[in-house]
Amino acid sequence: MSTEFHIRAQDGAEKADGPYALDIGPDRAGWGHSSLRVLQLPPGGGHTFATGDSEWIVLPLSGGCTVAVDGGGPSLTFPLAGRKDVFSGVTDFAYVPRAAEAEITSVDGGRFALAGARCARRLPARHGPASAVPVELRGTGNCSRQVNNFGAAGVFACDKLIAVEVLTPGGNWSSYPPHKHDVCRPGEESELEEIYYFEIAPAHGSAGFGYQRVTPSGNGRGTDVLAEVRSGDAVLIPDGWHGPSIAAPGHDMYYLNVMAGPGEERAWLICDHPDHAWVRGTWPGRPVDPRLPLYDAPYAPEGDPR
Template sequence: MYLPAGTAGGGDGCPVEITPERAGWRYCGLRVHELPAGGEITFETGGFEQLVLPLAGGGRVRCGGQTFTLDGRASVFDRVTDFVYLPIGHTVTISTDTGMRCALPAARATRRLPARYGPAERVPVEVRGAGPATRQVNNFCAPEAFECDRLVAVELLTPGGNWSSYPPHKHDIAGDGEAELEEIYYFETDGLAYQRVYGSTEVLAEVGAGDVVLVPDGYHGPSIAAPGYDLYYLNVLAGPAPERTMACRDDPAHHWVRASWQAQRPDERVPMTSHRGRTR
């Protein structure tokens, strides 16, 4: 399902609100909040573990008697950011002095883990692929990087003219669809980009800043950044499997692409950002 910017919102100051009920699935969700200078929101996490991930700006998060300060960043293309983990069953307040746009990836959970701060310096930054398929992956909430019950979330940065989420793949390790992950793509770009999904949902869409694509099942990819325009997207994943994983299966017709990377050099524009700021 493709949701253009302005159609995925939940009201003033919340341009994106994806719940399992709205998506037609069971586990995965995402909200994006726009807080003005001096702004504040309070909410209950309920049965969902969540993250507070600054997209632009910084602020404070109060949860379970603790207050966490988020340095944030000027934009998703500026640097890797810090973040906060929110457990199930808590009241949370997010506030900012200077203004902040933040994403709240969410997953239906059963284990109650402690609220925690994730420093930017501990986020693993990966250069994936080669040639025109080179991209940067910020594995801030990948299974091996940060403990959650079900939630998985990573950021992708793709320089203009490159392809990511490629080869097309699906997160259906058992091969029967029973353990397939639900996945949300949230996009930021100042130009042209495209996203393809094919399975029970067929999407081939031009995507821009604030657009959302939902992947209930099937193959997804590529994500294409038009020449001259860098592309950011946030991936949020969750599903029924007892162990968190991002393992995937390529579309057999395109699996050969991975082997071709051995004869190519990574694009020198990647990594595009670091924990301290832009790398070039």
């Protein structure tokens, strides 16, 4: 199994540019569209970046910030309240279009994800309020997980970018049954590159860990990954069946999914692994893990499963 698709937090920092703890772009990933940066700012810190040919969502992981687009102004300055950490609640966010300049400043400091995708259209810069983020519970039993659909297709308008957060209680499996989206089959499957970015909740003095599996589907680069993941790690998924994502008992797992692809339609259409698709049929009538949701937030009934 290749290690080129597992970027450990330490390796990400060593290879990142400037203030980024992690910097994954199309060139580094060897694909065409998806990007992810993790920005760390000290109290009173700031960072300015040009969006280039990509659209971006600035998503607080911990702390709050202000995002000013193209010099700011009343309609182009977005204060983000943020959150204590990814396990404490949903957050507001800011959308920054291609061919723009964005300045991120933080009074108290924090960590911020910049999820990006190469795109063709320039959409308006805008604020995404936390109150409008649909929070969904998917699966049942030990396959239960929580999905914050802040940047899902059909929820928030982007040109190419799709992004969601998944929270998995300790001991549970998510991204299960394994699924893929590496070929275009209209109405059935989307072609999407994907980045998983992980954070693990500490417990009893331990930082915790989890596991991520990706198996070849016969398409693309033959991606094959079995990774022990820790906070700050990322896994690149250009193709292949991905899942399960396994949270170690006692340690809740968070991951941010960033997806984009070449298709004209911005859609997340998946195909389950034929050996494991039957698992989904065992869910009806079984209760969702009572630990979910991990925090109080309105959520919709189960929809398309992940």
